């Protein structure tokens with residue numbers, strides 16, 4: 001095996017990647033072949049593709065970021081051999097598209113055992129399949145691989161019929177990897193802290209440079225410019241909604257100017273070495289919350305703090321949501337927005353009166369995917385699995401009083417307000433650690449910051 005010194009400049013050590021591979025492969029029957037393709041390229045317009053982003057499973061297992069590749073693992077009888085099919089060096093292609101790591105580069109400097117050219121994939125995978133009883137494949141990512149496997153399993157002349165060899169079962173390995181990805185290692189947490197720090201910095205920068213009349217797109221540009229100038233990029237398209245636009249949960253057009261007296265809701269996070277951060281802050285463009293805005297802001301903040309405090313080892317996944325819902329339900333009644341009992345406000349969560357104004361969940365897992373993988377509510381019933389050390393989740397309650405909605409009634413003073421506050425929280429045995437704690441969220445901090453950089 002190669003030494004760590006020869007490794008490419010990857011986010012993690014060779015032993016970190018090798019550890020992930022062996023924990024994964026320990027769960028795979030040794031007579032099976034593992035095939036994990038990266039994401040496909042997608043077309044944006046004629047001759048133009050969307051920027052490529054490798055599949056999170058590929059990043060997780062070996063840190064390989066180039067397109068078109070497929071990871072294969074095969075047991076030799078002694079050990080699992082992990083190989084990558086990659087684009088080979090090709091001067092003409094590299095002149096147009098950029099340099100490739102190539103077969104030798106991949107085999108010398110990536111945490112894998114062998115690299116092969118994609119041109120040989122058909123032949124090598126077919127041969128490997130005839131020696132395997134099962135296939136662990138993530139389907140629908142790579143048509144070539146899907147077809148090779150499909151043929152091996154269904155062709156009339158398949159080896160199985162004549163020689164008693166060849167795959168008879170096809171299994172999706174992603175749930176094994178998803179479970180592994182739920183609890184982050186120390187090295188992953190370090191990277192996630194960097195991602196959280198950069199997103200916090202971007203939000204603070206945008207607050208400093210906000211003034212009345214600013215375009216939503218200008219706030220987006222400051223935030224994403226900050227990501228980019230630090231070698232990063234967004235982990236999901238930024239949401240920047242002024243005034244009523246803040247009440248549209250997935251508002252992406254970011255095309256309106258923000259008026260005097262309005263709040264702006266900014267939900268933006270970045271990706272560092274593949275790991276997402278996810279922050280929402282809401283601030284007044286003129287630097288001063290009005291009394292009615294303050295009432296709602298403080299309620300959402302109290303709910304968020306209660307949600308964070310609930311993030312403890314051993315509590316059910318739903319605990320943060322329940323804590324936030326309780327604070328918000330109580331507050332809505334106190335503010336005269338809901339005229340009902342606490343129990344009616346809470347209801348059975350989805351049918352509670354509070355849901356009119358707080359219509360989304362409070363937490364999702366965060367990692368290589370912004371809505372990260374892993375089962376949180378086994379069987380779909382109850383309050384969900386228990387939180388474990390190393391899990392990272394968001395806490396993000398909000399209240400939305402869209403002025404254009406005809407199905408709700410709110411006091412005039414709250415109409416048009418939309419507020420969400422979102423942080424990224426690491427579960428530890430000593431309690432919740434807010435990875436995004438550098439990002440200001442107290443009213444006094446925000447008021448001091450907004451416009452201070454102009």
Ligand code: GLY
Nearest residue numbers: 236267278396422
């Ligand atoms: N930015 C997506 C979310 O908050 O879940």
Ligand code: MN
Nearest residue numbers: 278394396422
């Ligand atoms: Mn989120």
Ligand code: MN
Nearest residue numbers: 267278279422
């Ligand atoms: Mn978000």
